[in-house]
Amino acid sequence: DAGVTQSPTHLIKTRGQHVTLRCSPISGHKSVSWYQQVLGQGPQFIFQYYEKEERGRGNFPDRFSARQFPNYSSELNVNALLLGDSALYLCASSHAGTSGAPFSYEQYFGPGTRLTVT
């Protein structure tokens, strides 16, 4: 079975621009989460979506937004890019389980999108 896929692999943007990152979950997974990983640190949670609804949001500014589509794929959008947004953006999918609590289950991560803001 295919794992979590993300596109693009690498991206270079200029300050002030907008970026859209894409993620396709593992088949059968209904939950998608987004993380930002700055070099040398652990992933920081941005958003989590389950069944097209936002179920969790980390401590990120409103410049960050996301959505989930009927096929469970997801997009992360970042507006007005800053130099500090340069990072590896990771997408993860998971089963929700009967409790509907996706983060109680293991997550499967994609290879990430390396965003560089100049």
Add this chain to the structure above:
Amino acid sequence: AQKVTQAQTEISVVEKEDVTLDCVYETRDTTYYLFWYKQPPSGELVFLIRRNSFDEQNEISGRYSWNFQKSTSSFNFTITASQVVDSAVYFCALSEVDAGGSYIPTFGRGTSLIVHP
């Protein structure tokens, strides 16, 4: 607020040595989940183990073992007879339910393990 501390930034060992990666967490909840992930140089995080707060049984999987102790809020990870392929950054993570009923994960800063041949 939840917090995960991986005090060891980098550990360097020689192949076949045993190595323990420490993880200490803070949480106010009685129900929570703990995880370990491996991030090899390729960058993709790989799930290793999940443990809920009510299950303190230690677990062994091949050369890997995990020691969960609620009394000390620790969830340590031991690799026995380390191999070069174990070289990676290892992350400990905690998921705790927030006020809205959603589980929010927090990752530690990671421990970089270097295994020399």
